[in-house]
Amino acid sequence: MADAIDPATRFAKTDFVIRKERIQAISKALFLIMVVIMIIPLLSIIAYLVYHAMPSLNWEFLIEAPKKGMSEGGIWPAFVGTLYLVVISLAIAAPIGVFAAIYLNEYAKENWFNRIIHLAVINLAGVPSIVHALFGLGAFVYAAQFGYSIISASLTLAIMTLPVIIASTREALASVPASFREACWNVGATRWQTIRAIVLPNSISGILTGIILQVSRAAGETAPIMFTGAVFYKAVARGELFPYYLNEQCMALSMHLYTISTQVPNVKESIPYATAVVLLCSVLVVNASAIALRVWLRNHKKW
């Protein structure tokens, strides 16, 4: 049977192979086109924003307070306000979310109660932010009597990001192979020792990614803070680092962008774009530092 074919033409492409390769090339091209289609709008958004923002993009714009009824000047109060809100909300949501996820994934037994919690978390993660806003208004502003304040707004943002942090952390934990855990248990490690020595080091980058994504979300949401603690305008000195008390209202970038784009007349044309660029860059800086942190953790993984 083997000598029936001339060795020189063995494994040569048949017509059908050529046809299959053509289909393969077409599908590959199709997917590549999708990548391009996805990238073009992204890049053009950034280019468009930066181009229009150019006249205002400088250091002064960042640390200067708004002037002339917010139609000129900078965005410092809004920038600091966003910083406050993001840091406080994540300081609340990240530990609670991560610890809860550890409990759910590592300790809780697989039963109906656990499944219901899982379902609830997944569903809460999909609730529109305006609903969280309303809840925050009722719970923190009125019921808990924090009033319209940074603390109310941060708590609302925390409530909003919590389910997503839990869900992404659980996913990161679940991606650590069960055999790693078994190896630990079989030398007599407790659950906590296993978590500390094996599970966390191997899932930390996934956990961090989940949290960082929520930074951008918390920084960008407008509705929840508009209902609970963000104001149009607050007088803040140029470059002042701690302008707000926690029981006060604050300005925020997303809200500020909305205000100057729709509510204030005669705003200098480049200011809204520059505000958007600052928002974008802050998110970028956070994401970049998260990547750096992950690389660093991976290289120093000996805890």
Place this chain on the structure above:
Amino acid sequence: MQSESMQLCIQTRNLNLWYGQFQALKDVNIDVRHGLITSLIGPSGCGKTTLLRCFNRINERFSYVRTKGEIKVLGKNIYDPDVSLIELRKSVGMVFQRPNPVPISVYENIVFGLRIHNRFGVFQKNQLDEIVEKSLIEVGLWKDLKDRLKVKATSLQLEQQQKLCIARLLPLKPEVILMDEPCSALDVEGTRAIEDLMYNLRGHYTIVIVTHNMAQARRTSDECIFMLLGEKIEHDRTENLFLNPRDPRTAEYIEGRYG
């Protein structure tokens, strides 16, 4: 080597392979004869799997693998530019260490190869049924599975899964079947079943089997190749290699002085 009357199936000439900077194969020259069972033995990490995976160019899926030299399968250098990987892999099938049936039904697993290598509608339903039956009979699974052709292949016992993995190669009429420690996930019974199966396939296909089990190499193979640190040390008829090893390193290995 003995008389050249029997045809050579796989020949390698000065085959070198690097994983990045690490050289895993060094000037390997072997001649695998047609229709026989050839076993590859050697200590862990000596490059048995690597060599085996060269024969159907699966190694290339890692971008950092570099190969130099020549591999002829049935007289054709498989690194020639006119060789189609699709056709090559159709002729050179592989069975892996852990049974890896595709997570679809037993029936679909067996006709999967036919479906991807033929235009839609070439085979009638009854032809396919026949092929499935023939393949399953050939690997000795027909009696057990004829009423369960629709169950998911991944739900079978490991031994059955491994046989199925062999069965799914057969409809494509491969020339060569490569087996990488096909029994290491199986118990004694399963191992014997696979060995019996190999014995039945002998003559119809050229089989190359990697094994850590010296007794298995002796039982199943006609010829045996001993490798060490990426080099071929000795290649001989199995009984010669085990009874009168020419190289002292081979002797040490088969006596179990290192492993």
